[in-house]
Amino acid sequence: MAAFRIAVIGxxxxxxxxxxxxxxxxxxxLRHDKAPVEWNRLPWSSAFYKQHGTMVxxxxxxxxxxxxxxxxxxxxTPDLPDTVTVQGLILPMRRKFDQYVNLRPAYLFDGVPxxxxxxxxxxxxxxxxxxGSIDMLVYRENTEGEYAPxxxxxxxxxxxxxxxxxxxxTRRGCERIMRAAFEGARTRRRKxxxxxxxxxxxFSMVLWDDVFRAVAKDYxxxxxxxxxxxxxxxxFVRKPEAFDVVVASNLFGDILTDLSAIITGSMGLAASGNIxxxxxxxxxxxxxxxxAPDIAGKRMxxxxxxxxxxxxxxxxxxxxxxxxxxxxxxxSVLKAxxxxxxxxxxxxxxSEVADAVVAAL
Numbered sequence: 491m492a493a494f495r496i497a498v499i500g501x502x503x504x505x506x507x508x509x510x511x512x513x514x515x516x517x518x519x520l521r522h523d524k525a526p527v528e529w530n531r532l533p534w535s536s537a538f539y540k541q542h543g544t545m546v547x548x549x550x551x552x553x554x555x556x557x558x559x560x561x562x563x564x565x566x567t568p569d570l571p572d573t574v575t576v577q578g579l580i581l582p583m584r585r586k587f588d589q590y591v592n593l594r595p596a597y598l599f600d601g602v603p604x605x606x607x608x609x610x611x612x613x614x615x616x617x618x619x620x621x622g623s624i625d626m627l628v629y630r631e632n633t634e635g636e637y638a639p640x641x642x643x644x645x646x647x648x649x650x651x652x653x654x655x656x657x658x659x660t661r662r663g664c665e666r667i668m669r670a671a672f673e674g675a676r677t678r679r680r681k682x683x684x685x686x687x688x689x690x691x692x693f694s695m696v697l698w699d700d701v702f703r704a705v706a707k708d709y710x711x712x713x714x715x716x717x718x719x720x721x722x723x724x725x726f727v728r729k730p731e732a733f734d735v736v737v738a739s740n741l742f743g744d745i746l747t748d749l750s751a752i753i754t755g756s757m758g759l760a761a762s763g764n765i766x767x768x769x770x771x772x773x774x775x776x777x778x779x780x781x782a783p784d785i786a787g788k789r790m791x792x793x794x795x796x797x798x799x800x801x802x803x804x805x806x807x808x809x810x811x812x813x814x815x816x817x818x819x820x821x822s823v824l825k826a827x828x829x830x831x832x833x834x835x836x837x838x839x840x841s842e843v844a845d846a847v848v849a850a851l
Contacts, residue, residue: 493526494807497557497772502536502575503781504791504840505563511844512561512796518851519800519816523809530557536567536575545578551586559803560774563796564781577639585633587771589764590663591670592630592743593802594778596750598623599759601825602834606727606753619731624754626733627678629671630743632764634663635694637740659694659739664701670767671737672709678734682706684716685738685746698739719746726750751778758792758833761799765806775803789839792831794820797847819850 498513500506513529520527532553539545545565547553554560560583565575583589598604600621607616638658645651668684675682684702688695699716706714717725719742725732726749738746751760760778777795785791797820804813823829823846830836831843 493528494559495528495530495557496803497554497560498529498531499534499560499562499579500531501534501563501565501579501781502567503564503783503786504779505535505565505781507563507786507789507791507840508777508793508796509561509563511793511840512800514844515793515797515816515819515847515851516800516804518848519804519812519819520809522811522815525807525809525812529561534579535565536570539570539574539578545575546582551583554583554587555771557772559772559806561800561803562774562776564777564779566781566783568783581637581639583774584764587766587774588633588768589766589771589773590631590633590667591763591765591767592628592632592740593763593765594628594630594743594747594750595761595798595802596624596626596628596747596754598625598754599821599824601827602755602759604753604755606730624730624750626730626736626750627674628736628738628743628747628750629667629674630738630747631663631667631740633740634658634660635740657694659697661697661701664698665705668702668705668737669708671735672705672712672714675712675735676709680711681713681734682709682715683722683733683736684714685719685722685736685742686716687719687742689718694739702737722746723749726753747778756792756833758795758831759798760795761802763799763802763806773803773806775799775806789841790832791840792833793840793844794824794847797844815851816847819847822850823847 500509565579604619606619610617636657641655643653671682686695686699688699751757757779762778764774766773777799779795801813801816829838829842829846831838
């Protein structure tokens with residue numbers, strides 16, 4: 491069996507810390523599939539930019555194309571604007587490699603405290619939500635929409651400063667993310683909720699709604715409905731168990747998935763995949779939490795989001811046995827209640843949590 495080649499970009503802040511622990515766990519899990527993997531570590535980061543004047547070297551994109559996938563930590567430092575870091579690495583990668591599916595699961599694990607409660611139907615008392623009661627999968631459009639790099643500034647810094655940012659919605663872009671969501675729903679509870687704002691955005695979101703209705707007709711076995719984004723934000727808190735698969739534009743999906751991470755315990759558990767379903771270029775997998783410079787180097791970052799992102803990477807590489815073993819190990823550590831990093835109420839270090847997952851494997 492030929493080795494899978496995975497490009498590793500630790501990046502900035504806590505990125506390298508959590509990614510190195512995720513690789514330790516990955517190597518332990520891979521024994522279940524007996525799959526060889528080569529981890530190719532690349533030094534691209536804010537420090538690389540300060541030395542070379544670019545986030546990615548001239549041959550960088552061609553180099554990445556030679557890999558089966560990318561494992562990414564985080565990028566961003568307080569002393570560089572996001573227009574340099576994020577828009578110099580993450581966003582171009584998503585577009586260049588047509589990673590149009592941003593997949594973000596949110597699951598309430600046993601042993602993880604949820605900030606939401608239910609009312610007991612008999613006593614009326616508040617009770618914690620049951621493990622597994624929140625289980626949603628968000629398909630976020632990842633290459634166009636509100637994050638399209640179209641616009642500009644005029645008279646910058648003057649009293650008449652003008653900024654124009656243009657959203658781009660195409661029928662092709664809407665349709666392919668929606669079809670991916672419906673296909674995903676067929677492997678779950680067969681329900682898709684589309685997030686819109688067509689009552690106020692009379693062009694882009696009306697197109698979105700039109701395409702959603704058309705695609706839904708091809709999936710009569712899947713229940714479908716549409717929800718305004720403000721109502722969706724309310725229902726993510728009020729009744730998150732009502733959601734199965736959610737499909738949303740770039741901006742709406744970005745915001746709602748931060749909310750879904752918090753209601754399932756912590757940003758430290760939020761995994762994601764930036765996926766090219768056609769496999770014409772490598773897909774990229776990353777924790778959602780960002781570089782968190784305030785805790786970088788303190789050994790307190792939760793590695794589980796990065797580890798669960800490796801699980802999504804294994805899914806993509808069709809290493810199902812390793813993926814399932816990894817997720818079961820994470821679930822057992824969380825159910826045990828220790829060790830836990832500070833974001834989950836504990837005082838364990840990043841490596842101690844990874845050690846526990848490796849032991850569970």
